Amino acid sequence: MRATRLLTIAPIAALLLWLPPSAAVAAPRTHVVVIDKMKFGPTPNDVKVGDTIVWDNRDMFRHTATGAKGAFNVDLKAWTKGETVMRRAGRIPFTCKYHPGMRGTLEVKAR
Amino acid sequence: MIKKAALLGIAPLLMFAAPVQAAEGPSDPEIAHIAYTAGAIDVSAGEQALKKSHDKAVRAFAEEMVRDHKAVNEKALALVKKLKVTPADNAVSASLSRDATATSKRLAALDGPAFDRAYLQNEVAYHKAVNGALESTLIPSADNGELKALLETGLALFREHQAHAEHVLAEFK
Numbered sequence: 001m002r003a004t005r006l007l008t009i010a011p012i013a014a015l016l017l018w019l020p021p022s023a024a025v026a027a028p029r030t031h032v033v034v035i036d037k038m039k040f041g042p043t044p045n046d047v048k049v050g051d052t053i054v055w056d057n058r059d060m061f062r063h064t065a066t067g068a069k070g071a072f073n074v075d076l077k078a079w080t081k082g083e084t085v086m087r088r089a090g091r092i093p094f095t096c097k098y099h100p101g102m103r104g105t106l107e108v109k110a111r
Numbered sequence: 112m113i114k115k116a117a118l119l120g121i122a123p124l125l126m127f128a129a130p131v132q133a134a135e136g137p138s139d140p141e142i143a144h145i146a147y148t149a150g151a152i153d154v155s156a157g158e159q160a161l162k163k164s165h166d167k168a169v170r171a172f173a174e175e176m177v178r179d180h181k182a183v184n185e186k187a188l189a190l191v192k193k194l195k196v197t198p199a200d201n202a203v204s205a206s207l208s209r210d211a212t213a214t215s216k217r218l219a220a221l222d223g224p225a226f227d228r229a230y231l232q233n234e235v236a237y238h239k240a241v242n243g244a245l246e247s248t249l250i251p252s253a254d255n256g257e258l259k260a261l262l263e264t265g266l267a268l269f270r271e272h273q274a275h276a277e278h279v280l281a282e283f284k
Contacts, residue, residue, distance in 0.1 A: 037260075038267035060182040061268065078182060098175055099271040 026111065030083075032056055033104070035063055035076065040094075040104035047086055049111045054083045063096040067106075073097075136252025137201065143191050144198035145207070146249065146262060149241050150180040150187070152211040156237075159215060160230050168279050169227045176234070176272065183265050190257055224283075231280040238273035242266060 028050040034041035036058040047053070055065045057076040065074045065084070071092045074082035086092075089110040096102040137145065153176050160173035191198055214233055221229050245266045253259040 037264045038271070059264075060186050061179050062182075098179075099268070099275075101271050101274060 028052065028085075030054055033065070035059055035065075035096075035102075038099060038102060040065075040096075040102055043104050043106050045107060046109075047106055048109050049086055049089050051108075052083050052085050053106070054081055056081050061099075063098060063102070065094055066097045067092045067094045136248050137203070138199065139194075139253060139255050139258055140191075140196050140199035141201045141203075142249050142253055142262070143187060143196060143258065144200055144204045145244075146265065147184055147187050147198060148204040148207050150184040150265075152207060153180045153234075153237065154184070155211065155215065156218075156230070156234070159218060160226075163218075163222070163226050164230070166224075166227050166283075168282060169231065172231075172234075172275060172279050175275065179268055179272070183261070183268065186261060190261060194255060194257070196255075228280070228283060231276055231283060234276040235273060235280060238269050238276060242269050242273060245269070 026048075029046075029048070030052045031044040031047055032054045033043055034056045038059065038061070044053075053065075053072075055074055055076055057063050057078065057080055060078050062078055063076045065072065065076065065082070067073065067084075071088070071094075072084040072086075074084055076082050086106070086108045089108050092106045092108060094104055094106065157173040157176035157180070161170060161177070164170055164173065218226060218229055218233070245262055250259060250262045250266065253262055
């Protein structure tokens with residue numbers, strides 16, 4: 001029984017050894033954008049397609065993170081977090097639909 | 112007529128419009144009272160609009176006012192409690208409340224688009240006046256750092272509200 005299991009695992013383990021180191025680096029990452037005092041905080045500059053953005057609303061107000069051209073739309077009640085996965089590369093301006101003076105831009109690179 | 116009434120509503124805040132030295136300005140307990148009163152007035156105005164208006168954009172705006180101003184006022188209450196400050200009633204707060212009652216009565220007599228327009232006009236004028244008072248007097252006069260920071264966040268928020276009200280009003284015409 002144990003031997004059988006070992007036999008099935010062994011080839012997978014062998015394959016993993018062969019994976020180039022870059023594959024691990026290129027795995028999707030999670031970035032955080034903080035919202036506080038009616039402002040979007042700094043946006044990360046190394047976002048790639050497939051990465052997740054966690055929107056951390058530390059304000060007492062309900063906000064949204066709404067990307068241009070329907071790229072994403074997250075509703076964020078006061079003191080909550082929400083997340084979106086970046087689906088396409090490019091420059092995505094975003095705003096809060098309740099407070100449109102709050103703005104930011106994400107640069108999403110192709111993977 | 113509408114313009115005159117709207118101006119009357121913001122007159123008390125104009126008392127504070129001219130920049131003054133911090134020492135001559137209102138005290139922190141007075142500032143807390145004025146800020147809270149100003150917020151509560153806009154919550155009531157929003158609730159009145161939600162009862163009367165059938166316009167989608169006006170209702171969305173009113174909901175935002177109720178939600179945001181309630182949030183600031185809850186925070187303000189928590190802060191005065193923490194600082195052990197008792198908000199002090201004063202001439203400006205009293206006058207604000209009096210004028211708000213008059214505005215609410217005036218708006219109650221209107222219906223449909225006439226109500227919507229008058230509500231939005233008042234919101235633009237009111238936020239402009241509150242923002243002016245915050246900028247020129249309330250923020251510079253606040254001694255406590257946390258109170259000052261809350262007023263600054265309030266100013267950023269109310270500027271958004273003013274812009275939003277102007278936008279909805281422009282679409283409305």
